[in-house]
Amino acid sequence: MADRNLAVGVALALALGVAALLIVLTQCMPKPAAEAPQPQKPKIVLVPVDFVLQSPQVGQLVSALTKLAQRNDVAGLVLVINSPGxxxxxxxxLYTALRGINKTKYAVVTGLAASGAYYVAVAAERIYATPSSWVGSVGVIAVLWPEEYLYDIPDYIYTTGxxxxxxxxxxDYYNDIERVRLNFVEAVLRGRAGRIKTDPAVFETAAVFTADQAREMGLIDKIGGVFDxxxxxxxxxxxxxYSVVYIGEAANASARQSGAAWRVSLSQLLNSTPFPMFYLYPAALQLDVRTDGRRNATLPTYPTDRPYVVLDMAHGNMVPRSFVEVLxxxxxxxxxxxxxxxxxxxxxxxxxxxxxxxxxxxxxPFSRDAVAAVVNATARGVRVAYFYDMRASAIVTISGVSYVAPYSAFAAFDPLLMYFNMSGLRAVYNFTAGGDNYLRNWQFVAVEPRGNWSLLRGVTRLVLFSPSAVATNAPHRLTARGYxxxxxxxxxxxxxxTGNFLFIGSVRSFTPYFITQGDNWQFLRNVVNWLTEPREIKKLAKPPTSGVIYVSG
Structure with missing residues (x-):
């Protein structure tokens, strides 16, 4: 029994000794090095630009891009563009933010890169476009209300200047529009330096081009999509x-993803910027500017002892108050x-x-009776001056909201013009951009009159704002070279x-600011002289019974 206990004790002692030895050896053995962390894969970040470029969306996107600019794991950015500007x-x-990011940047047009959207695209080193995309519209849309500048400051407003x-x-505002356009053109020429394969004058038309056309012209580099x-x-x-992620995931921010609105109302845009100028494709603009439907009050019987000229306001006439003021x-x-x-x-x-x-x-349109009244009046010696601005008359008002038609077909079928063998066409443009002077803008047509027509006395040069063309074989005609x-x-x-009937294809050209260009004012004075010069006018026996003295304002 004693021998067994001795054997157990010896075995236990040996086991404890071996265990102690193993512990000592374990402590003395070198520890394996900790596993090094795996480096993050570089990221290519997709940046959707698929919305109308306005606040606050652009501000959110610029904030997210600023965060990415500081990330070492971001290798490059791919702008995915489908926007009207x-x-x-x-x-x-957005353009300047992208230019300031020291990352490789590509842009892919997946539908439309028009106006401001193409401006943003040229911040990238390379531009791709899917086969059915449209690219271009290098130009500016501005909303100006010239009438605001034609009247004095209200007497209850005090200003320091x-x-x-x-x-x-x-x-100055008109010249600013040209300056803004030139900024756009310069950005395109800088971003596409050495790759433009067409005359830069093509940008003056502000046209959009198919992907194939854009590639041939050097506006893009390659037909392809995001994966290309x-x-x-x-x-x-x-x-x-590498990994491909969207900007919202990479920047951990609420940057705008897909599905943003593509169309925007004019009133919304006007509320989003202090300056009403836009790099915008017109199809994306919803015109919702309301018109003032106030009418002039009817006055008692007009005193017939004072000579007067009638202003037609019976046919939905769009008469600028400033024109009435001059007239x-x-x-x-x-x-x-x-x-x-x-x-x-x-x-x-x-x-x-x-x-x-x-x-x-x-x-x-004039009714048959109204046409007859005007024709009979001209036969008696009454003279008629018909001013027609094709662009202004293309505005149609429905339920108090103004919409702009592509062009006005009204003048082509106006019964009054047709009686005098005239038919309106469309507006005439010079089709060149203005450089640093708005008067050279494509909307201003310079005319150098020729001939002995009395209305051209003292007139050597007219500068007409988008004048309306008319087809006629009348003996006296003023022609303009244009598009x-x-x-x-x-x-x-x-x-x-023709006889006592005169057609003039412009209205805005004879309003303040415009009327001082060229000899526009002299031409209008000649027209007024023609309307009022002494001559025999056969009177009707029955005097007028009512009238409205037109007071502007």
């Missing part, structure tokens, strides 16, 4: 392993008063003893006279 300030904010109320002179751009970027950067002043200098006819019945009555009739931008959409380059009649 946006405000000038937001477009340039003459331009505090207006901000800038109207002509990602693969090419990885090869350029020598990336064997009234010129008539007053010749002892005439301007009277507005707000209905065809009133028009017929007032023509009975009128000196002349002025028709401005009608948007509703008409659908008809091309050519000489177009923009003013013409």
């Amino acid at each position: 946006g405000t000038v300030s937001d477009t340039e904010a 003459p331009l505090k109320y207006y901000g800038r002179d109207l002509t 751009a990602v693969d090419d970027m990885a090869k350029e950067l020598g990336l064997k392993q 009234r002043a010129e008539l007053a200098a010749r002892g005439r008063v301007l009277v507005a006819a707000s209905s065809e019945n009133q028009l017929t009555t007032l023509l009975g003893n009128a000196t002349a009739l002025v028709v401005v931008n009608p948007t509703a 008409v959409f659908g008809y091309g380059e050519g000489n177009y009649t923009v003013a013409t006279q």
Whole structure:
């Protein structure tokens, strides 16, 4: 028994000794090195730009891009663009942010990169476009209300300087539009340096181009999609392993993802920027500017002992208040008063003893009786000046909301014009951009009159704002060399006279600011002289029974 206990004790002692030895050996053995952390895969970040470029979306995107610019694991950015552009300030904010990021940047157009969206695209080193994409529209849309600059500052407003109320002179605003356009063109030429394969003058038309056309012109580099751009970027950067993530995931931010609104209302845009200038594709703009439907009050019987000229307001006429202001002043200098006819019945009555009739931008046709009244008046010696601005008359108002039609077809079928063998066409443009002077803008057509027409006395050069062309064989015609959409380059009649009926294809050209260009004012004075010059006018026995003295404001 004692021997067994001794054996157990010896075995236990040996076991404890072996265990102790193992512990000592374990402590003395070198510890294996800790496993090094695996480096993160470089990231190629997709940046969707698929919304109208305006606040606050652009601000959120710029904030996310700023975070990415500081990340070492971000190898490059791929802009995925499907946008019509946006405000000038937001477009340039996104463009400058991208230019300042020291990362490789590619852009892929997946539908539309128009105007401001293409401005953003040229911040990238390479631009791709899917086969059915559209690219271009290098230009500016501006919303200006010239009428605001034509009246004095209200007497209850005090300012410390003459331009505090207006901000800038109207002509300065027009020149600013050209300056903003040039900024866009310069960005394109800088971003696409050495790759533009066409005359840069093509940008002056602000056209959009198919992906194939854009590639041929050098506006993009390759027809392809997002994966083509990602693969090419990885090869350029020598990336064997990498991950592709969206910007929201990479920046841990609420950057705008897909599905943003593509169309935007004009009022919303105007509320989003202090300057109403936009790098925007027109199809994305919803015009919702409301019009003022106030009418002039009807006054008692007009005193027939004062000579007057009738202003037609019976046919939905779109008459700029500023034009009325100029016309009234010129008539007053010749002892005439301007009277507005707000209905065809009133028009017929007032023509009975009128000196002349002025028709401005009608948007509703003259009835058969109204045409007969005007024709009979011209036969008696009453003279008619018909001012027509094709662009202004293309605005259609429905339920108090104004919409702009592609062009106005009204003048082509106006019964009054047709009686005098005239048919309106479309607006005439010079089709060149303006450089640093808005008067060289494509909307301003310079005319150098020729001939012995009395209305051209003292007139050597007119500068007309988008004048309307008219087809006619009348003996007296003023022609302008320009471009008409659908008809091309050519000489177009923009003013013409047959007997006592005169057509003038412009209204805005004879409003403040515009009227001081060239000899526009002298031409209008000649027109007013023609309307009011002494001549025999057969009177009607029945005097007018009512009328409206037109008071602007």
